[in-house]
Amino acid sequence: MKRAIVVGATSGIGRQLAITLAANGYKVGITGRREGLLIKLQATRPDSFIVSAFDITDIDAVPQKLRQLTDELGGLDLLVLSSGTGKINPVLDTVIENQINSLNVSGFTAVANWTFNLFQKQGWGHFAAITSIAGIRGSRQAPAYFASKAYQIHYLESLRQKATNLKLPIYVTDIRPGFVDTDMAAGENLFWVASVEKATSQIYSALQNKRDVVYITKRWRIIAFLFRLIPKALHKRM
Incomplete structure (x- = not known):
């Protein structure tokens, strides 16, 4: 039996991915801050899920x-890291920006480093993280969110390079969603919004293919x- 951990399994993509992995024969460790939601998920398949409630910002x-x-x-x-946060913050409230960075940068790094070091020690493994298409360019409406996702994208690329240099079968998958029908998909005029089920199906396929x-x-x-x-001069005016 294969063994997986989903960090951020209380709701959204993380929860559905944990369900998908369990349905495909994985023993799954499910984590998140809201223990009650994890316990409810565990009750659906007691033999498949192990609960561990904690906050990854507690480095x-x-x-x-x-x-x-x-x-x-x-x-x-x-290990799939599906824990993240974001908020529109055009007034540049530093408290909000730091909360985003605490989870998307510091917490992300703590999980990524522990996971990669474990896989390096054992000689194999697969680490995947939910980043975002937002990491490709910056945004005046949500600077910390877009910047933190760019950080994640480059960090994963660095780990992938490291695994190649080590010549070990360690796989690193960068999962970049657009809009998915979760609590994170806030705002108006959203388009191409995928259901959680459709998004998770494509993510599972990507994991199986070691993308x-x-x-x-x-x-x-x-x-x-x-x-x-988009040219820099045009992007600056958007």
Whole structure:
């Protein structure tokens, strides 16, 4: 039986991905801040889920909690980081920006480093993280969110390069969603909004194929391409 951890399994993509992994024969460690939601999920398949409630912004606790959960699973083949936050912040409230960075940068880094070090020690593994198409360019409406997603994208690229240099079968998948029908998809005039089920199905396929980068849904690759083509002078005026 393969063993996985989903960080951020209380709702949205993380929850649905945990369900999908369990349905495909994985033993799954599910984490998040809201223990009650994790326990409810565990009750749907008690033999498939192990609960560990913690907050990845508690940097000192991350290694201990992940190590303990891995021991309970009996090892680890796959870790998916689906925990993140974002908020429109045009007035540049520093408190909001720091809250975003605490989770999307500091918490992300703590989980990524622990996972990669474990996989390097054991000689194999697969680390995946939900980033965002937002990481491709900056935005005046949500600077910290867009910047933190760019950080994640480049960090994953760095880990992928490191794995290649080590010549180890360690896979790193960067999952870049557009709009998915979750609590994170706030705002007006949203388009190409995918259901959680459709998004998760494509993510699971990408994980099975050990993809480096995947856009969710696939059509968002077009938007990513167009984002990169926007001249700096034009983007500055948007």
